[in-house]
Amino acid sequence: MKGTSHLFVGTAVGAIAGYAVQPDIRTALIGAAVGGISGVVPDLDTNGLASNSITLSKKVSKWLMETAGMVILLTLIYQTVIYGLSSDIYLYGGIGLLLLIVSRLITQRRMLTITGILVMLLGLVLDQSPGVLLAGSYIIIASFLPHRSYTHSILGIVFYVYILKQLYAQWPVDGLIAAGTAGYISHLFADMKLLPVNRRGVKWFLPLWKREF
Template identity: 65%
Template sequence: MKGSSHAAIGAAAGAIAGYQVQPDLYTVIVSSLVGGASALVPDLDTNGLASNRITISKKFTQWLMQFVGIGILVAIAYQFFTTGFTPSIILYAGIGLLFFIVSRFITQRRMLTLTGIMVMWLGIVMHQSTGILLAGSYIVIASFLPHRSYTHSLLGLAFYAFILSHLQQEWAFEGLFVAGIAGYASHLIADMKLLPMNRRGVKWFAPLWNKEL
């Protein structure tokens, strides 16, 4: 199922869940947004809509690293021809080459890892926000997982619920928890094998039981 379809189903599920908590327009709208966003979270384990939207641009990062690397090498060459050889030239030349070489091996998945680390850092900076810190750790973990593994299981849902519980306390929005759970769960249900459009199912009980349902 496409990310846009998951988002639409999650938004509807989030709106319904939010309405059960507080039947007013503001709660329903915010809960719908939370549900739609949460429905995309399980697919952070692949290069889908969610991961591509939040990930730092791979091309920009490659360009920046190559620009810095070449800049260092040019500066070293200028220093060599103006002041002669010094031992530090070897060190800085190595750093410049490292920037250039590493930029050639950057993948979209590792950019997602970097994005997660930055979110974790943001959680530390923002008055020690445990919720944001946990959200960043989820992104980092998901960036190393194969598609439809732990993020598509009750274990992933439980971890996300733990994140939501902290965010709800920190942001004081009562419907956030139930809307997020509804959105995330809607993704897992929509990916189940019992639906005719899905060739693969969901490993609800991974890692204890890896049968796709």
């Protein structure tokens, strides 16, 4: 199923779950937003709506790194010609060359890894927020996983619910856990072989059982 479909389904079930917790429009709207986001989170293990929405594109990232690398190297050359060799030339020259090399090797998946690291750093800034730190770790782990593996399993659900509980402990928003859980699980059900649009199914019981359902 496409990412936009998962977003729509997650939004719908999230709104229902939120309203079930607290029957008012505000909670339903919060549930819709949380459910929609959670409905695409399992697909962070592939280049799709979720991962592309939270990372810079490969082209933009490559351009930024190449530009920064060239600016650093040209500045060093200019300073060397005008002022002579300095003790910092090896450090900054190495940084410039590293940026140029990485710009040639970077992939969209590794940009997702970097995004996860930045989220974890944000968690440290926010009074070492466990929920944000765990969310960053989820993104990093997902960036190295094959599609429809652990993020599409009961293990993935348990990890995600734990993240939601940690976020709720710091920011107690009605319907957060229920809507997030419902949205996440809706993704897995929508990816099952029960639907004719799915050639592949979901390995619910990884790593114990690799059968697709």
